[in-house]
Amino acid sequence: MFLIWLMSLQPAMAQVPVQELELPFLDDMGVEMDNALFVEDSPQSTWHDGIIPTLAYQSGLSLYELGELISHRLDIRLRAEYLTQQAYFFRVDGKLINRLPGDGQLSSNEDIDWDGRLRELFVQKGNDKGTLTFGFQNFAWGEMDAVQISDVIAPRDYSEFAFTAPEDARLGQLLLNYQFYNDLGQWQLLYSPWPQTNRYPGGSASSLLEFVTSEPIDLNNRQPRILKDYELAMRWKTTRTGHDMSIMLASLLANDPLFEEIGTSNGTTRYQSNYSRFNMLAATINMSDANFLWKAELAFKQDLGLAGLSPEYYDVLEAAIGFDYDANGAWSATVEMFNQHIFLDADDLAGLEQNNSQMLFRWSKQWLNQTLSSIYYLSYQLQNKDNVHSLSLSYALSDNWLVDLNATLFQSSESNSPGQLTENWDQLTLRASFTY
Amino acid sequence: MKKLIWIILLSIASFSAIAEDAKDIMRKVIDRDDGYSQYATQTVASCKYVIKNNKLVCAEKPRVKIVEAIQKDMGQDNKDSQSVMIIQKPSAERGIGFLQYDYDHEGKDTDQWMYLSALGKVKRIVAGNDNEPKTGTLFGSEFGYEDTERRHLNDFSYRIVGEENYQGRDCWIVESLPTSRYARKSNYSKTEQWVDKERFLVLKALNYDRRGRLIKQLNVSEVVQQDGIWIAKKLNMNNVQSKRITTMRLNQVSLNVDVDEEMLTQRTLADASFRERKLNQIRAFEN
Numbered sequence A: 001m002f003l004i005w006l007m008s009l010q011p012a013m014a015q016v017p018v019q020e021l022e023l024p025f026l027d028d029m030g031v032e033m034d035n036a037l038f039v040e041d042s043p044q045s046t047w048h049d050g051i052i053p054t055l056a057y058q059s060g061l062s063l064y065e066l067g068e069l070i071s072h073r074l075d076i077r078l079r080a081e082y083l084t085q086q087a088y089f090f091r092v093d094g095k096l097i098n099r100l101p102g103d104g105q106l107s108s109n110e111d112i113d114w115d116g117r118l119r120e121l122f123v124q125k126g127n128d129k130g131t132l133t134f135g136f137q138n139f140a141w142g143e144m145d146a147v148q149i150s151d152v153i154a155p156r157d158y159s160e161f162a163f164t165a166p167e168d169a170r171l172g173q174l175l176l177n178y179q180f181y182n183d184l185g186q187w188q189l190l191y192s193p194w195p196q197t198n199r200y201p202g203g204s205a206s207s208l209l210e211f212v213t214s215e216p217i218d219l220n221n222r223q224p225r226i227l228k229d230y231e232l233a234m235r236w237k238t239t240r241t242g243h244d245m246s247i248m249l250a251s252l253l254a255n256d257p258l259f260e261e262i263g264t265s266n267g268t269t270r271y272q273s274n275y276s277r278f279n280m281l282a283a284t285i286n287m288s289d290a291n292f293l294w295k296a297e298l299a300f301k302q303d304l305g306l307a308g309l310s311p312e313y314y315d316v317l318e319a320a321i322g323f324d325y326d327a328n329g330a331w332s333a334t335v336e337m338f339n340q341h342i343f344l345d346a347d348d349l350a351g352l353e354q355n356n357s358q359m360l361f362r363w364s365k366q367w368l369n370q371t372l373s374s375i376y377y378l379s380y381q382l383q384n385k386d387n388v389h390s391l392s393l394s395y396a397l398s399d400n401w402l403v404d405l406n407a408t409l410f411q412s413s414e415s416n417s418p419g420q421l422t423e424n425w426d427q428l429t430l431r432a433s434f435t436y
Numbered sequence B: 001m002k003k004l005i006w007i008i009l010l011s012i013a014s015f016s017a018i019a020e021d022a023k024d025i026m027r028k029v030i031d032r033d034d035g036y037s038q039y040a041t042q043t044v045a046s047c048k049y050v051i052k053n054n055k056l057v058c059a060e061k062p063r064v065k066i067v068e069a070i071q072k073d074m075g076q077d078n079k080d081s082q083s084v085m086i087i088q089k090p091s092a093e094r095g096i097g098f099l100q101y102d103y104d105h106e107g108k109d110t111d112q113w114m115y116l117s118a119l120g121k122v123k124r125i126v127a128g129n130d131n132e133p134k135t136g137t138l139f140g141s142e143f144g145y146e147d148t149e150r151r152h153l154n155d156f157s158y159r160i161v162g163e164e165n166y167q168g169r170d171c172w173i174v175e176s177l178p179t180s181r182y183a184r185k186s187n188y189s190k191t192e193q194w195v196d197k198e199r200f201l202v203l204k205a206l207n208y209d210r211r212g213r214l215i216k217q218l219n220v221s222e223v224v225q226q227d228g229i230w231i232a233k234k235l236n237m238n239n240v241q242s243k244r245i246t247t248m249r250l251n252q253v254s255l256n257v258d259v260d261e262e263m264l265t266q267r268t269l270a271d272a273s274f275r276e277r278k279l280n281q282i283r284a285f286e287n
Helices: A002-015 A205-211 A416-423 B005-010 B022-030 B265-269 B272-287
Strands: A051-063 A070-084 A087-100 A113-126 A130-137 A175-184 A185-192 A217-221 A233-238 A245-253 A258-265 A268-274 A277-290 A293-308 A309-325 A332-342 A355-369 A373-382 A387-396 A402-409 A425-436 B038-050 B055-060 B063-074 B081-087 B097-102 B111-117 B123-124 B158-165 B169-178 B188-196 B202-209 B214-226 B227-239 B243-257
Touching: A070 B272, A087 B272, A113 B272, A130 B272, A175 A416, A205 A217, A205 A268, A258 A293, A258 A309, A309 B111, A416 B202, B022 B169, B022 B188, B081 B265, B097 B265, B123 B265, B158 B188, B169 B202, B202 B272, B265 B272
Parallel strands: A217 A268
Antiparallel strands: A051 A070, A051 A425, A070 A087, A087 A113, A113 A130, A130 A175, A175 A185, A185 A233, A233 A245, A245 A277, A258 A268, A277 A293, A293 A309, A309 A332, A332 A355, A355 A373, A373 A387, A387 A402, A402 A425, B038 B055, B038 B063, B038 B243, B063 B081, B081 B097, B097 B111, B111 B123, B158 B169, B169 B188, B188 B202, B202 B214, B214 B227, B227 B243
């Protein structure tokens, strides 16, 4: 029987090309490849499609004092959006952080604490001509990825300093934002009745000052006032074949405070903080050319408050050029170079450099069918040679689970450079997150 | 992403005609009527596989992406194309969008923008060098960028190497060899395609790498006719070297839908209320 069965197969086997015999997975060999992956015919929408919770655990260890715990926390992030029948669109995006025992940001009398972040909470209504949005918005201008020239509308979360993930770096800015479109391009008008400012460890400006001065201080912290300390801005942007460009005009409050010493009290230095107003005229352009995307930003900022030996207000010109390079999908790199120039004689600068220049480099490559990504990042300050190196690995264990490993090293060689403050912060951070 | 997904789904369709030679056959495959606009939702699922009981079985939990996409022919003779694609799932990537303007004119680079929902920013992205092979793939699937590009007839020489009944359909087996100019930027040294003699559909394709070894097999199934246009609703791309397979499934498709040109701008990426309002209108049309 076996021989008869074997003989009956022979003609069929003889017709199979040798090439395919070496590859037994082909359908010609009778392998059913059609149902290897079950794919739903038509995935049904559900009411919770617009609600996305992410639960994460993070632990950070010092690389300077080996093994010392720096961060130890859980966080839950919730993103939700909803479009009503009347075409009102709502979105909320916030995060609740639970610092666990051992976390470096816990005060000495706390075992755990809770902290919150709000990135977005807005309502939006539009028609074919334009869209009006009101609320806290995650807002980004400009062409540069790392350098901040025109991208100064939304405040930043510096509570973790250099260790904040890019997607968490911006905080929501309270804005009435009207965008409209005509033949000349996209127009955007912004009004902020209560500008929000950068966030620091401990959540207040006094902790920033204590960090810088390393001494007890008494701070009269003057936060922006509702309606009185407003911001106004507008942008025009156009898109053409191969390039985009934009022009921005704004009257803004600085996102960082300026501290002014106003005396002493019981041996404690007293300070007054102020978020100063400046005006900005900025332009951006990008140009695509084969493997390169060239990009540039230029901004003139009038009366920009800068802290040297004492707070002063200067007219400055900020410029950045750079490029993104893509090796046809194999890897990519970004280079950005920045310079801030103060329009004043160098002798009158009260402890400030006339030029403040920085170079940023980023290299990334994806592996294992885009489930593993590696990123190297370098920031280098040209005047004082402070530099930061960061290497990140991010692996998607599944469509829901993501594990990130990051090592960051700080180097500072000059005794009076700002980098001295963070020189001992070398850190290894592990973060695991689950998105439902 | 060089082209949106439906281009490969629809590019296998054509009106019936009598073929005279291999190049004529492929002209009829390429010059098909795929409608002047499309709306579609698609699932792209990939996994590493093993063979069990003569069946391909995923050896790991598949990676699944669901995208919603719109495309419209533009420009002179409708040879250019504008398209937008928004990721719906996985949840962590929901809202990430791609906008792309493709030009038929040789030497004119594709314009591409990406919306990073986590950063709230529309970013122009590098189109890539058309004179070198592209190594990236669509969402990490087995569909490489080259697999998703619309082919130009004159980039290949053609030869009929056989005839076969495949999936119950009479087919020509057409061998395509890239011209020396195109070979510089192609990942493949040769392609064999099983072309349905009646419908001018490619039902199967074998792609050979630059060293002449078989690397990928494409199988097409669930072919339906909609508004007079043949559509393959399911494509399997089997990488026989890495033993990984991707299934691309067209869940919903509407052809020749009324697409507002404003939808094919950066506004659709960043303006959620505008996008959802417009998409709801098209979804209602589709249903």
